[in-house]
Amino acid sequence: MSPDAILDDAALWQRIRQGDEAAFGQLYRDHAPPLFRFATRLTGSAALAEDVLQDVFVGLMDATARRGGGGYDPARGDLRSYLFGAVRNAARKRLRDPGARPAAPGDGVAVGRRTDDDSQALRAALLRLEPDFREVVLLCELEGLLYQEAAAALGIPVGTVRSRLHRARARLVALLSDDPPGQPGSLHVREEAR
């Protein structure tokens, strides 16, 4: 994230704190689509993702109303990372609710088997990853965050992001390793023996 972008974030946040509805709308339109994608893949449910997104933006409103600050702090990084982190925290909170049922890992798809939709198999494999692993894969591989940005979002060191991503990818490869190779259009991935 460039310093200019962080300055823009700071200016936007300041406008929101001052009650600028247009600024809040801009924040939503700029960030809601990727945040919603992330939340949907994290929880496996579009309905849960909507709740999560709502929690995050309501939390931002609460922060703007709080005396003495709170919420996004430009000194600690860019707004995008902050928002991804907020989505992750809100999703974890939602998923702790025993009533919240994320999509089951194998719902509607046989993981590791050839399907007509490779994306479906990969999506199912992602849902089978442990939450810590799933988060880094979604942020770094699907949302395009750099290690440093993902580290800021998750509140962990960059080295931890690297190691989690490394292990998560290996686990993904293992989960997908039953894909029969040699099929036309097959995206077979098999973890090779060393």
Add this chain to the structure above:
Amino acid sequence: MTTPTTRAMTCDELHAMARDLARAPAEGAAPGAPDPGEPVDAELLLRAREHLRGCAACAQRIEGERRLDTRLTALAAREAPSPPAALEQRLLGAFRARLVGETPPDVVSLAAPERRRAPIAPPRATSRRWPLLVAGGLALAGAAAAAVWLAGPPEPRPTAQVRPAPPPPAFADERAALPIVGGDEPLTAGAGDLVVIARPGTAEARGGAFVPLGWDGDSRPIEIGRIARVRLPTALAARFGWPLLPDAPDARVAADVLVGEDGTARALRFLPATFTPISFSKEESP
């Protein structure tokens, strides 16, 4: 640049950077080719490529990483779910409402419509939360009853504080007598029971300022919760600064309790227009 003294890369070292290596520009790519991944140190890249030339297993590993990348990229491009437009409208409406002070800043919230939330929270989970809600209400009512008992005159107190909830047939009459303010829905349960009438941020909730209860110093803002309308003794209202009506020490007043997602009562507001003796006078008690 590699030098004759450069140590050869091991398989483990290569595996540790497999993802970045798979995303690095292919060997022999033209300068300036787009690099979709994290930048890889030039010397490390040279050492890795040298290792790959002599290690078929690692070369296959990197090829597998590239295939996984292809698959992930395809998924990212193929799926682009968008948030529903109604969500933006709800959030902007809430932001606007805060500007004009329609709701207290620390308790305003939104809630997705029940019709959509229903499949997310099956009945089993909902029923788990209800005992907490009811317990919170009963605890409030119990505390208020104790306050009345301690502050009251030495004469035997009327039984309103401790009497059991009226039998079901009486509910209809009580309901008719209760002056509910700021909400469209009547109170429909006995004393101490909670009746969820609104969610924070809704029109029904905009009746006045809530007073945080601050249990155990908890000052967390309410983001998700419910507002329940209850009947409480006026003595409890007195503890929050409202004048105690001397001629109606046992009267009950309507109040809204803001119940957090965890089922605990977080804030309270009394409805001023209901400060009239209602329903639970000694004479009317069964």
